[in-house]
Amino acid sequence: MRGIVLFFCSLSLVACQDPAPPPVEGTVKYTNAQWWLDGDFAAGERCAQDGLLVACPAEPSLTIDLEGGFVIPGLAEAHNHNIDNNFGFTRMNPEYLKRGIYYVKNPNSVASDYQYVEEDIARPQTIDAIFSMGGVTIAGGHPEKLYVEFLSQMPAYMGRDFDSLNSDAFHLIATEADIAPTLDLLQEQGAQFVKTYLLFSEEFERRRDDEAFYGAKGLSPALHLALTQAAQARGLRVSAHVETAADFAAAVASGVDEINHLPGYFVRDVATTEEAEAKYLIPEDMANLAAEKNIAVVTTTIISTNFYQDNPEQLEMVKAMQVRNITALKEAGVFLAIGSDNYMSTAAAEAQHLVDIGALEAHEVLDFWIRSARRVIFPARKIDCLQPGCEASFVAVSEDPRLALPLPETITYRLKQGYELN
Structure with a gap:
């Protein structure tokens, strides 16, 4: 206090912020990234639909390239x-x-x-x-x-x-x-x-x-x-x-x-x-x-x-x-x-x-x-994970955040409950 x-x-x-655009209808695939997994990172892709991470379908509605970023919740x-x-x-x-x-x-x-x-x-x-x-x-x-x-x-x-x-x-x-x-x-x-x-x-x-x-x-x-x-x-x-x-x-x-x-x-x-x-x-x-x-x-x-x-x-x-x-x-x-x-x-x-x-x-x-x-x-919410069933909320950074903590200038992409915040 x-x-x-x-x-x-x-x-x-007062700092105002433009409202985020509505989420894309259907499924969005996020590719070319390293994903946080129990203290480590693993290459792969994730898909989001209706505010949650889901299993990737054969044909997503949209694909977004995260340009090799490190993605954390x-x-x-x-x-x-x-x-x-x-x-x-x-x-x-x-x-x-x-x-x-x-x-x-x-x-x-x-x-x-x-x-x-x-x-x-x-x-x-x-x-x-x-x-x-x-x-x-x-x-x-x-x-x-x-x-x-x-x-x-x-x-x-x-x-x-x-x-x-x-x-x-x-x-x-x-x-x-x-x-x-x-x-x-x-x-x-x-x-x-x-x-x-x-x-x-x-x-x-x-x-x-x-x-x-x-x-x-x-x-x-x-x-x-x-x-x-x-x-x-x-x-x-x-x-x-x-x-x-x-x-x-x-x-x-x-x-x-x-x-x-x-x-x-x-x-x-x-x-x-x-x-x-x-x-x-x-x-x-x-x-x-x-x-x-x-x-x-x-x-x-x-x-x-x-x-x-x-x-x-x-x-x-x-x-x-x-x-x-x-x-x-x-x-x-x-x-x-x-x-x-x-x-x-x-x-x-x-x-x-x-x-x-x-x-x-x-x-x-x-x-x-x-x-x-x-x-x-929020103990009842799945917000500390990046697997199917977790909330589609994450941050992509250009540098390994285990070595240097994220800064606004190193954050390249922000998603919260399926809404892009960039």
Whole structure:
């Protein structure tokens, strides 16, 4: 959520995109390409009809030469809030599509604004996205302060106060009795999953009633556990915001589906590297437990660069901890979803940043990036594959993306549900 500052610092002209042409009637054959197959590429051809990949007929309606391109499924943005409203969606939709990102997850948004983007989301010519609506926290917890004191001064939320934002941008609970009515309201608002907040939960009692910690606190581990179990009992997946290693442990103990952020993406309340490591590094046994519970972790490493522009030494320390945390999670077998949480950017920047800091190699990032779409956004859809029966959505690039991640200038062809997006 903290990358939200960047979104409003530079308001620009709305980028419009011409509507995609209608799909060709009949079957389209795509030839002369290398097709993604479980981390490798295989030469061949694919055919599409009615938005799906199908077995190729003897005589297709149209044949398209992909000129030797490397073809991968559409990519994902596993954590961003930059499509909260109509302005954000209109600006970011073409930015995502030109980078081959078709699927976006928004873990905290203003429920009442969803009506302005609902008709534009999830068309063949646009990104597909899911929304949690407002996140669940305690009184005075994150993201209450963010919305009430900061965003209420920005154009998209001008004039909004606590009363109008409460139960819309965030939901405040204090006891287990508050959980059911909060989930009732979220489902009424159309939430497709639940966003929860754990911030310095190891200090919950100290922070709960102290105004000095306004915006820097969240749910207690016990209340978070009850909330997670109640949401999952309704068929709602749960994504938990964490700050510290203790928060990570509380999220794992709750059995969440997904953890948003690596601990230590924003280092606070420590004076030395040793203190930072004690507070923010994920222990090996906890990484192993997250893997056993099949919990995904969203990377969001690039947002740290926003916080330490005047302190490069601190940034290097944070990067080093990010590499250690990612290494521990990868070695444990935890799924790493590629998401940026950076308002003015996309998961493409996050993917490259993971390579640049030495956390993952390009082929590892690509594999996680492709699989993120189905793993954490649309688990019921066949969008991470390029075989008959999978959705006819893919991106062709001129260079092997295992060696250099896709860039807009290397993307030569885009297809989404049978619609050509070029």
